[in-house]
Amino acid sequence: MKHIISPLDLSVKELEEVLDLAEQIIEDPKKYSECCHGKKLATLFYEPSTRTRLSFEAAMLNLGGNILGFSSADSSSAAKGESVADTIRVVSSYADICAMRHPKEGAPLVASMYSSIPVINAGDGGHNHPTQTLTDLLTIKKLKGRLDNLTIGFCGDLKFGRTVHSLINAMVRYDNVKFVFISPEELRIPAYLREELLDRDNIPYQEVKNLEKVMPSLDLLYMTRVQKERFFNEEDYIRLKDSFILDAQKMTYAKDDMLVLHPLPRVNEIATEVDNDPRAVYFKQAEFGVYARMALIMKLLNVSV
């Protein structure tokens, strides 16, 4: 039994298999409509979500399976003080696989230690979000045609943005990938990622504060929201929340084939006028999340057509 807690829990080869399967599902979704018949997915969400929870549920329903779960800690026995360990022990006897989102970093890892079903981390604090990474990789592969030879700009809240941390971890495994980190000083990528991953492995990267200047060099621009819920101080959030706003004027500096990704939800960081630019692919990215999760569920449950 395999759990997916970090994007590195899938080898490059396994990842390729999941992405290939997701692409096959996109081509012929009907073919897969019964392959999880009789299986149940539990979605244990201790923190708000629209895309991740609903796309997991849509994925299982598309595969002919069933779903159960809760969408907030308040509507579960966590509100009465139940531990994640006890909850997953119980849920293991109700479902075949589970996706867990939790505000505490490491909670899905703890759950995996007590679980007898595969646990998928659906986002833990500011740490990791491996199925968003799978979604991002599928989007890049499908729309850019490659996962190597890319200059990727990450812009916004690089400190708390778990989707950023997960995607960096995944992308360093491909050849000739360079990173440009665009953030205010207070929201730089964490030191552990710079020192223990990028510097250690001599991965080329630069940190800048001006988005326009680096736009022409980017193949992908990954915009992120400033994560209000992770700030201790509202004043700091208000001061930093609009640090970077991508608008139509800034898009004029970008390559014709640069893609704009965003894990969503968006607040102010991408002006809605950008939505109609063919390079803005964030809604397509959210759509691909269903196919990525269908492929991952099939892989973890070891089912095929």
Ligand code: CP
């Ligand atoms: N991208 C993402 O994780 O969105 P939700 O918070 O809506 O699940």
